[in-house]
Amino acid sequence: MARVYAIASAKGGVGKTTTTANLGTVLSMAGQDVVVVDGDLGMPNLAGALGVDPDGETLHDVLTGETTVESATYEGPEGLSVLPGSTALEAFASANAKELHPVIEELKERYDIVLVDTGAGLSDDTFVPLKLADEVLLVSTTEREALGDTEKTRQLGERIGADVVGVVLTRVNQSNPNADEVASLLDTGVIAVVPEDSAIREALSTQVPVVARAPKSIAAAGYRALAEALTGNP
Numbered sequence: 001m002a003r004v005y006a007i008a009s010a011k012g013g014v015g016k017t018t019t020t021a022n023l024g025t026v027l028s029m030a031g032q033d034v035v036v037v038d039g040d041l042g043m044p045n046l047a048g049a050l051g052v053d054p055d056g057e058t059l060h061d062v063l064t065g066e067t068t069v070e071s072a073t074y075e076g077p078e079g080l081s082v083l084p085g086s087t088a089l090e091a092f093a094s095a096n097a098k099e100l101h102p103v104i105e106e107l108k109e110r111y112d113i114v115l116v117d118t119g120a121g122l123s124d125d126t127f128v129p130l131k132l133a134d135e136v137l138l139v140s141t142t143e144r145e146a147l148g149d150t151e152k153t154r155q156l157g158e159r160i161g162a163d164v165v166g167v168v169l170t171r172v173n174q175s176n177p178n179a180d181e182v183a184s185l186l187d188t189g190v191i192a193v194v195p196e197d198s199a200i201r202e203a204l205s206t207q208v209p210v211v212a213r214a215p216k217s218i219a220a221a222g223y224r225a226l227a228e229a230l231t232g233n234p
């Protein structure tokens with residue numbers, strides 16, 4: 001039975017989608033059977049980070065019962081499976097995040113690891129994956145505001161009984177992170193640090209995740225360390 005991770009933070013733009021794409025790719029490169037799911041039903045952009053063009057059916061169609069999980073799953077880089085969302089506004093209006101439950105159950109049967117990218121805020125898009133996941137991986141930059149919002153997500157997770165494994169600090173500059181400040185604002189351990197790296201932007205423009213496109217970059221090293229910390233495998 002697979003392990004399910006929700007990748008979460010109430011703050012937008014902190015690197016949740018980048019983390020889901022790269023962690024998924026690293027784990028797949030290491031030989032694990034991995035699927036990444038775009039649980040950000042309002043603003044899905046995981047497919048773009050992985051070079052997948054969801055020209056056919058998507059997670060939204062699965063949630064409305066119009067198609068099967070299998071038909072909405074695409075092949076991403078390095079053998080990674082991708083369950084993308086639809087960017088159409090109508091699709092968002094008709095999909096219900098609560099229907100994610102059977103979808104994740106089905107994926108658990110087929111894969112070793114299920115990573116669910118989540119949206120910003122504290123709506124159902126986030127709440128449902130937190131509830132479904134075995135583990136919640138928080139993502140935050142080191143800015144005060146981002147840490148505060150991420151702490152809120154941690155508290156929500158705690159309230160609903162989710163198991164929070166820690167936080168990945170992203171876009172970290174040389175002078176950061178100030179470990180004491182992070183600890184005072186966010187009540188969980190730092191599991192990995194991913195430096196600010198222009199290779200991430202370059203990777204995004206080519207739609208190949210940085211761990212595959214620029215494995216020697218500092219960001220790729222950060223994501224490999226994260227995979228190792230989570231699974232105990234390099």
Ligand code: ADP
Nearest residue numbers: 012013014015016017018171195196197200204
């Ligand atoms: P979220 O999913 O939390 O909204 P994204 O993963 O979409 O955040 O990242 C937001 C922006 O930050 C993107 O443009 C992404 O390319 C950029 N970014 C993420 N991580 C890094 C990093 N380590 N270095 C530089 N840019 C990054």
Ligand code: MG
Nearest residue numbers: 016017040118
């Ligand atoms: Mg995102």
